[in-house]
Amino acid sequence: MAAEEEKTMTFKSLGLCDQLVEAVDELQWKSPTPIQLQVIPHALQGKDLIAIAQTGSGKTGAFALPILQALLDSSQAFFALVLSPTRELAIQIAEQFDALGSVFGAKSVVLVGQVDMVQQSHILAKRPHIIVATPGRLLDHLSRTKGFSLGTLKYLADRLLDDEFKQDMDKIPNVIPRAGERRTYLFSATMTKKVKKVERAGLRNPVKIEVASKYSTVDTLKQLMLFKPAKNKDCYLVYILTEKFQCTTMVFTRTCDTTSFLALMLQNLGIRAIPLYGRMNQSKRLGALNMFKAGKYNVLVCTDVSCRGLDIPSVDMVINYNIPQDPKNYIHRVGRTARAGRSGVAISLVNQYEQEFYFRIESHIDKKLPEFPAQDEEVLQFEEGVREATRLAATKMKESGGKKRRSGGDNDEQDIEAILSHKDGRKFGKSKNFKKR
Known part of the structure; x- marks a missing residue:
């Protein structure tokens, strides 16, 4: 489709009915995104689809x-x-x-873990139209919830395409109608062309649509890196958050313990940070996410549980505190900002243990990232405050049963006892350059 033609296309011209055109108007979707322009006409014709599009593109x-x-x-x-x-x-x-479906009464149910199955079963008993589920909890209900079956399913949309779900995904084709009796849509920001994955989903002559390169980030995203020793990583993190104190920021870590620890450390420095990670129960996860969205906290410290698909329009900046080993996770992480045409910044803190992971990312995105302009002498003025904030965070984690934290790389995980041994008796929070939120 030519660029000029794309500019003139509307949701109505794509073939959507008046009720859905009204619904998108109420959501203030002014015009279809490139992925929507290409997908919707084929989908309305009853085609199976494989679609690759950048994060934040309207999949x-x-x-x-x-x-x-x-x-x-x-x-x-x-x-x-x-x-x-x-x-x-x-x-x-x-x-x-x-x-989108409220104008004609479409009902959905969410089937995920860490939520009472009986409560979910009651909603299933009301026979909703749309089921949105994680694979494991879906299979739990199919085996344990009386009267629940997907034998008449007409549409399957898969946002997974990851090897970590392979065991569950191999079971799902056995409990849904065969290809030809349902339509199947596969969507991803980083999908690879693995034949087994397509065969697993049972697509029939799918239309393949790609509006982004295999490992692509949007043009409105400014990507930077900062290479520093692991021992100084916390200081540089605090420096960036202080320099960008007006930003709404997501800080990505590799482990749950690091997430908890960093959030505590940042809170001790007066930074409005809140953690989000997989071991939290669902109510706490949603609570943290909602408080971040509402602006009560402006820094969300999180694991990769938050990097897939979440749309939080207000995110200005993403910081990779730990560099992901898989370049695809980098794409998903930085895709939390610069969404739907907005601008954003992504900064990766790279230490001596993470160079290999970082070079993989540069290779896959085919970019050499410029360095974030940090003044070392200004950064080191945070050292005293960060050291004391670290000690206090370690103490609190020990009291609450925490075992370990990761301070910047694969090879430098330390016991809380080791962190506590680094007391130096200085007063906390005396850095004159520290900017309070």
């Missing part, structure tokens, strides 16, 4: 709108299944289905 709308239009013609229970890699993304997808 959920691209498959939700055709599914809802088909639902209008056949108001059937358990009409569509959407598979999600995380609980938070599942909830977000369901919210979008509810918003």
Whole structure:
């Protein structure tokens, strides 16, 4: 489709019905995104799809709108299944289905772990139209919830395509209608062309749509790096957050313990930080996410549980405190900012243990990232405050049963006892350059 033609296309011209055009107007979606422009016409024609698009490009709308239009013609229970890699993304997808389908009463249910199965079973008993689920909890209900079956399913949308879900995903084709009896949509920001994955989903002559290169980031994202020793990483993190104190920021770590520890350390320095990681129960995870969205906290310290698909429009900056080993996770992480045409910044803190991971990322995105301009003498003025904040955080983690933290790389994980041994008796928070939030 030519660029000029794309500019003139509307949701109505793509073939969507008046009810859905009204729904997108209420959501203030002014015009279709490139992935929506290419996907929706094929989907409305009943084609199976494999689609690659950048993060923040409108993939959920691209498959939700055709599914809802088909639902209008056949108001059937358990009409569509959407598979999600995380609980938070599942909830977000369901919210979008509810918003788009509210004009004609479309109902959805979210099936994820850490939520009472009996409560979910009661909602399933009301026979909703759309099921949004993580694979494990879906299989739990299929085996344990009386009367629940996907034998009449018409649409499957898969947001997974990751080897970590392979065991569960291999079971799902056995409990849904065969290819040809359902439509299947596969969507990803980083999908690789692995034949087994396509065969697993049972696609029939799928239309392949790619509006981004295999490992692509958006042009409105400014990507930077900072190479410093692991022992100084916390100081540089605090320096960046202080220099960019007006930003809403997501800080990505590798482990749950690091996430907890950094959030405590930053809180001790007066930074409004809150943790989000997989070991938290679902109510606490949603609570943390909602408080971050509402602006009560402006720094979300998180593991990769938050890097897949979450749409938080206000995120200005992403910091990679730990460099991900898989370049695809880098794409997903930095995709939390600069979404839907907005600008954003991503800064990667690289230490001596992480160079190999970082070079993999540069190779895959085909970019050499410029260095973040940090004044070393200014950074080191935070050292005293950070050291004391670290000691206090370690003490609190020890009191609450925490065992370990990771201070910047694969090879430098330390016991809390070791951290506590680094007392120096100085007063906390005396750095004259520290800017309070």
